[in-house]
Amino acid sequence: MDSPYIGNVFGIKVQLHWTFVVLLLLGLFLLAVTPALIYLFLVIVLLFVCVFIHELAHSITAKRNGINIKKIVLLPIGGASVMDTDDIAPELEYRISVVGPLMSMFLGFVFGVMVVYIPAGIVKQLVQFLFLINILLGAFNFIPGFPLDGGRVFRSYLQRKRSYLRATQITVKASNVVVVLLIVGTIIYAAALVNYSLFEKEFIVFWDVLIAMYLYGGAKAEMQNAYMKEYTSDLHVKDVMSSNYAAVEKNASMEQLYKIMMRERTHIIIIKDGGSIRLVTKLQPQGAFGKLPSTTAYEASVPLPSVDWNAKLSKALEMMATENIGLLAVKKRGKFVGIVLGQHLEYVIALRMAKNNPNAKKNAPEKA
Numbered sequence: 001m002d003s004p005y006i007g008n009v010f011g012i013k014v015q016l017h018w019t020f021v022v023l024l025l026l027g028l029f030l031l032a033v034t035p036a037l038i039y040l041f042l043v044i045v046l047l048f049v050c051v052f053i054h055e056l057a058h059s060i061t062a063k064r065n066g067i068n069i070k071k072i073v074l075l076p077i078g079g080a081s082v083m084d085t086d087d088i089a090p091e092l093e094y095r096i097s098v099v100g101p102l103m104s105m106f107l108g109f110v111f112g113v114m115v116v117y118i119p120a121g122i123v124k125q126l127v128q129f130l131f132l133i134n135i136l137l138g139a140f141n142f143i144p145g146f147p148l149d150g151g152r153v154f155r156s157y158l159q160r161k162r163s164y165l166r167a168t169q170i171t172v173k174a175s176n177v178v179v180v181l182l183i184v185g186t187i188i189y190a191a192a193l194v195n196y197s198l199f200e201k202e203f204i205v206f207w208d209v210l211i212a213m214y215l216y217g218g219a220k221a222e223m224q225n226a227y228m229k230e231y232t233s234d235l236h237v238k239d240v241m242s243s244n245y246a247a248v249e250k251n252a253s254m255e256q257l258y259k260i261m262m263r264e265r266t267h268i269i270i271i272k273d274g275g276s277i278r279l280v281t282k283l284q285p286q287g288a289f290g291k292l293p294s295t296t297a298y299e300a301s302v303p304l305p306s307v308d309w310n311a312k313l314s315k316a317l318e319m320m321a322t323e324n325i326g327l328l329a330v331k332k333r334g335k336f337v338g339i340v341l342g343q344h345l346e347y348v349i350a351l352r353m354a355k356n357n358p359n360a361k362k363n364a365p366e367k368a
Contacts, residue, residue, distance in 0.1 A: 013071035057103035090159035097152035104138030145175030147218030168226035175219035238309040241338040277304045277329040
């Protein structure tokens with residue numbers, strides 16, 4: 001499920017993860033049912049602001065060090081700054097990762113000082129909440145497990161004497177220990193609670209299990225990415241580039257399109273419009289009584305992101321995940337030369353990983 005886009009800050013695309021959307025909708029629903037719950041809605045909004053500042057600290061640090069930031073995705077327990085991660089030095093990964101939790105701790109300190117001088121009332125309660133949530137957010141993100149900032153800090157520390165792959169393996173093991181401890185600790189904690197209903201205990205366990213699943217999934221994805229980078233580092237986009245597409249003019253007719261598709265034997269239709277490349281997503285419907293329309297053959301098309309033909313395969317796969325698309329245009333010195341398909345790319349990566357490391361088969365990307 002693609003996260004909804006909410007705007008740009010410093011040229012960085014910002015999205016809300018669906019879990020945050022659900023939380024906001026829940027807050028609006030409760031507010032509509034019980035207007036007195038305006039306090040709860042304000043808490044959710046302020047949580048969003050704090051998480052955003054946390055992620056913005058990551059992104060600004062990365063941009064100042066020449067790293068391209070593609071977008072920020074915000075979650076209730078943190079977020080993700082999606083950036084170009086090719087060949088980032090461990091020292092730079094450490095600086096980018098550690099600044100987020102430190103920013104949360106700093107915000108917690110600021111709100112903690114404010115609490116001392118604010119008189120009793122709802123404003124003081126809100127500031128106390130901001131103090132607590134930022135301290136917890138900073139501390140939680142320092143946990144040495146993926147996909148948290150602490151996991152990346154820990155891996156960058158391990159890379160001083162170990163390879164990227166080995167450092168990732170150790171950090172993933174630490175992540176799995178964190179997941180087990182979180183689940184077991186939550187169950188023990190819930191069982192020990194007094195004056196709590198069964199529903200409240202179940203809610204606490206359910207919420208922490210969701211967090212544990214998020215951590216486990218993030219660690220697994222990080223391990224897959226590490227294997228992919230290790231065993232496909234010598235493969236580039238040009239090695240899997242395909243010419244299985246039909247290129248048509250901007251205002252091609254249905255008759256022209258039909259002839260090109262039959263000749264090329266493909267269903268992938270590319271429109272070259274000046275320097276941009278577009279992918280046809282919907283053809284014009286037939287006219288009345290089966291007559292072909294004489295207007296432009298396609299009804300809808302979308303811009304197709306491009307990747308340099310000399311880029312690594314891992315870079316192309318990362319771009320597809322970021323753009324939520326299974327197809328990229330390939331350019332050589334700025335000129336369109338072909339396409340790369342996500343399904344084909346994943347097959348090649350999985351086969352290469354299995355060939356070089358049989359033990360990595362279970363970590364290979366699943367078929368799309």
